[in-house]
Amino acid sequence: MSSLHIYNSLTRQKELFVPISAPYVGLYVCGPTVYSDVHLGNVRTFSSFDMIYRYLVFSGYKVRYVRNITDAGHLTNERGEGVNRMESQAKLESLEPMEIVQKYTVGFRDICNLFHLKPPTIEPTATGHILEQIEMIETLIHNGFAYEINGSVYFDVKAFNAKHTYGELSGRNIDELIAGYRDLDGQDEKRNSIDFALWKAASPAHIMQWKSPWGMGFPGWHLECSAMSTKYLGKQFDIHGGGMDLKFPHHECEIAQNVGSCGMAPVRYWMHTNMLNFNGQKMSKSLGNSILPIELITGNHALLDKAYSPMSVKFLFLQSHYSSELDINIKGLQDAEKGLKKLMDARANALLVKGQSMVETEIDKSIVALAALCKANMDDDFNTAKTIATLFEMATIVNSLKDGNIKDDQVSPSSIGMLQQTFETYLIDVFGLSPLTENQDEKLDDVLQILIQIRKEAKVKKDFATSDRIRNELLEKGIQLKDEKDGNVSWSL
């Protein structure tokens, strides 16, 4: 069906993508924990998987895209004092925990819309799947991979490792892990320091708690993804994605839970997106150096010079590979803004140019080759950076046609159609980008047309002082006039 190759984190190599039952593809991505605003790093990850989802759909697959909402309020410290995030934030804001969940879920979806991220086909919540999680725990206990103590249930990593392998995804072995934990002397009820919670007994003070066979409590934070991916995508599905920082322990635990309960490796292709850095350092909530998407869009941040559109930011993301670390800075944002504008202008210009040639020309051959290259780039582990480079080459052809550097009898009508289609497919459909100034004000245009007319009359009279004054003063207000070659005048914000 296609020759898509994906870098599989599990096998550490690029592999031909073969779905379990084509044309259907199951895609699971770890979603946000909705106890505070998503930060820009989250947006990069979700943008990457949005592009991956869109490209799979473009490639003809029927994709079920599941991305969870973590709303159960897990512990901030797995081994330690168990502070419930949702509850501590609720106290801070004087709100009911589920009001926090609602507030930040809505906020997350708003940001997704701003960045043109398509909603997943299923967006399940952890609190909506307590029963499924309890069932999975029961199976794990039955299979001998989990034990109950004082109303809590833990996954027995050593018991699991005796029959299966723990640590394959992240390249760790359990002896080293146990050794590494030793100095953090164990306080708790776990048999081994590397065991992780499947269910935690809740004290009466806990607001978010549910009834279970082991008493009142709440699920461990690795469990929801295992339970929900199994429910909606089956015991084995095609692609599981998430940020690099989830590889260990989250994804490792997920694999153990699935293998332990379902008896098979849950995922064929593991995909991990890399971190977004800021000034060379990981942007993270705990370091407090994160930029909120809304701060970037409004320009309301001490480290920003101005506002940047979500599309510019997304374009910056797409100019590097999803698996590379990306360092964000003002220069990069400015460059991305200009680059995106150039491509969007070329897309618009492609709709204006015509081809007259009846035979295939050298230019036609270039266009066909470039269009094919776009697809080949994307099939090579979603190489958006290379695809964008290819689009820039096509932009040069389009602009040359528009300015008459290439004549319309040097290119055939079908090639023009291919140019238009390629810009549309990749910029709009696959990358989910849109022009920077989409909806222009009609009234503003009316006013500007008057000024443009006055300026034209001044130019005819060689009154350049007046014509330049109109152009310069408009530019100061952020409106740029451009005298096109054909005598028309265009404007942009």
Add this chain to the structure above:
RNA sequence: GGUGGCGUAGCCAAGCGGUGAGGCAACGGAUUGCAAAUCCGUCACACGUGGGUUCGAAUCCCACCGCCACCUCCA
């Protein structure tokens, strides 16, 4: 300490065995009343350092230096 990754021209960033993709910046030319935009060209004899393998290495191997991430809540 363990695990994984990175170091490519002024900046960003592809490439992952066969003489530097692309963007931005800068400079020159074409075009323009002047600009902007666009086109052509230059900067470009690059791949952290030192070894090795190879007919050939940015790409593979070894050592070293520097940076980052994970091992603890985070995409």
